[in-house]
Amino acid sequence: MTYKNKIQYLEAIQRYGSISHAAKHLYISQPYLSRYIQDVENNLGVTLINRDSNPLELTYSAERFLDYLHEIEDIDTRMRDELQTISNLKKGVSV
Known part of the structure; x- marks a missing residue:
């Protein structure tokens, strides 16, 4: 998966505050997006989504992860x- 996709x-x-709505706008399945987030969280050892909030919010770790992804892409x-x-x-x- 490219950095652009992760971003x-x-x-x-x-933006959408929900994995279901985000998946719909990305034209991917909700289970795929949920699994992706869980895989990244497990790989990094951090929580990316505050699941207790409604709408969902990114954690500070996720915001920093996004910052680094943008830097890597640049x-x-x-x-x-x-x-x-x-x-x-x-x-x-x-010659």
């Missing part, structure tokens, strides 16, 4: 752009 999933839950974009520039420069140089 979209968490931001949809944040770094990945810059890296790809730079590598493409290097590749294009090499193609323009004949």
Whole structure:
């Protein structure tokens, strides 16, 4: 799963306040999104969703996780752009 998908999933839950509504707007099943959140929580060892609130809210850990995902996505974009520039420069140089 790409960073973009992870970002979209968490931001949809944040926006719609419900896993069911988020899944509907993401065109994925609610069980899939619930399982995804549980897998990420287990992997990170933190709670991402405050399930006691209505509507659901992201925890501070989830907000920080989103911040890091955005940073990683930005770094990945810059890296790809730079590598493409290097590749294009090499193609323009004949030996």
